Amino acid sequence: MKDFFGEDFELHNHIIDTARKISTLYCYEGASTPILEYTKVFDRTLGDTSDVVSKEMYSFLDRNGESIALRPEFTAGIIRAFIANGLQQKLPLKLFSYGPVFRYDRPQAGRQRQFHQINYEYIGSSDPYSDAEIIKLGSHLLRELNILDDITLEINSLGCKSSRASYQQALTDYFTKYENDLSDDSKKRLNKNSLRILDSKDENDKKIALSAPLIANYYTPESKNYFDKVLSYLDILNIKYKINPRLARGLDYYCHTAFEFTTDKLGAQSTVMGGGRYDYLCELMGGSPTAAVGFASGVERLALMMVLKNYQVKKLAPIHLIPIGEECEDYIIK
Template sequence: MQPVRGTHDLLPPEFRKHSRILNVARGEIERAGFEEMATPLMEFRSVFDRTLGDTSDIVTKEMYEIHDRMGEGNIVLRPEGTAGAARAVMSNGLTQSLPLKYFYQGSMFRYERPQKGRLRQFHQMGVELMGVKDPRGDLEVILLAWNIFNALGLESRVQLEINTLGDVESRNAYRSRLLEYLSDFQNELSQDSQIRLQKNPLRILDSKDPQDKEITKNAPKFSEHLNNLSKEFFGRVLEGLEAFQVPFTRNENLVRGLDYYCHTAFEFTTTELGSQGTVLAGGRYDGLFPMMGGPLIPSVGWAGGLDRIAMMLEDILMPRPYVMIAGSDPLMASALKLADLLRHEGFIVDMSYQTQIGKALKYANKISALGALILGEDESQSGVITFKNLDSGDQSTVPQGELVTYLKEMKR
């Protein structure tokens, strides 16, 4: 029995890393006034067809479709989080409750060739700041990401790359210039990019095809087609990053092919994960809600890959527990009661179900327990418990009523 190709089990060592990332993220994000929410794993395909477009790889190649026997329409497993969050705002009548500050986390699904850091079921966390058009909104969400990497001790191992896509006017001017440039290479582009050339040439800049990359290397730069408004917007974001001493690199090749993106685009990258070097990416997407049939709601956000960030963390060890050992089956209930008492006092107590003391102590040593709490027949009759310090080998007899105080004193 094997897991489905492109999926993997999150066993305790890796799950502890995911938990660590999410606990740190929740702390930073809640202090910034963001609230956690969740959308269904399933959405109608139209949510993504409208937003990601019929020329994106996600829509044309990567979405998992579900055959719905209830006849409710084309349903897919969500490939990303932003469109679902925007759909939730519209479905729940929240467009008049702006601004909205959301945090989410969960599984996403894309049908693609599995490789290191790229899975068919992957785990993301993300933030969305909806209803804020000020560039300080862009700055805030970038700072949130930076603070999370700092709190995880990864700030020296990631690099913030940032660019601007300008406003609609700037984008349209650039689109015309880019189309003019790419038309000279029409027959040399990949088959997918030849289709995109007619429908959305900006998406060619997202192409992973080596020949496309070579062609776009000398393409016109977005920065050459920015109007004053766009330059001012981006300048304020960069000034804010400098004021908060967040190091960044201007990357003019960093673009978003989707039409609803504008102004700021950014990524946190690393050199430690090979070709899958982007660990968190985001930007401003003012055009998303109108594309979904809703009102204009200026928004900005990001999504981070938990699987990739976890690959950068050192192993996280479980806190060392105590092991409760009962010397016989009839004493198991009394031992469990004592273990439960200690757990309520904040101690980590692993219950051994092996009544042979020697084997139980081997288990305690195997899991690097701090000590063994042994309740045998003699201890039970005398109202005491034997405590064996597994670091020093010392052994003590402690009245059961004083056990909590004894362990607290030892901890100090």
């Protein structure tokens, strides 16, 4: 965890201010949710085989014996608040939020165990254009921060429920052949959620995954058509992208579009911004079926990219008033 002073603090605020201004341009409302949530909010939504839930979440029992967690991400809490506050009547709804999140992970460049995220959620639209619009928003933010030139948009589709079910079975069949060579974590995921093996950081798992089936071979016609429309809108918006057929994202609630803005300037931690569509999350949390798409970005990683570009924080030069004689002191105080 890190303290912020001086130019670090000013740069952090500049990123938040820029993100807030862009949220206004795209008609987003501000939203704030508690740092503390019931652990079940994340257990039910992120997936118990995800690294976030199984390894990285700070959770504990309060004095009443309730399991509480420091939020590891925003989306689940935003949807919990959306349902609890009866906001289904206001659809479509665009929400912008920011603040600290927490993950028990190895501290590294641009990511401490407490770090900060900016978060955009577009709730209530199932139109492929909303996917393209939110990607455009992310691209706009990166351009305003003057770091877009060093970043690549990678995109994939995770398909609908039917597509994922077929793909999941194909992955399970494939990885079962290499079960003895998989890491312990991947062995646990094999029969629970084999899709998560694609996110493994283990080098041997990565080698095995290189020849795994691709989800594009399991799209339903509807899933393929949806993805094609998203790509066509990106073309119309002149947003460059690279299709990454192995991009899966690390959380279970995604469907259809998944995307990441990545860079080769930050070493192994290449993702600067990531998100996608999550049409089933609201229903999973006890609400009515509600389409949604969103993304989050780590403020510290954005700041690190800006430092690498030699960004200079603009600040006013201090003005010093020096009294010449006691009779001037009253005027200086005024």
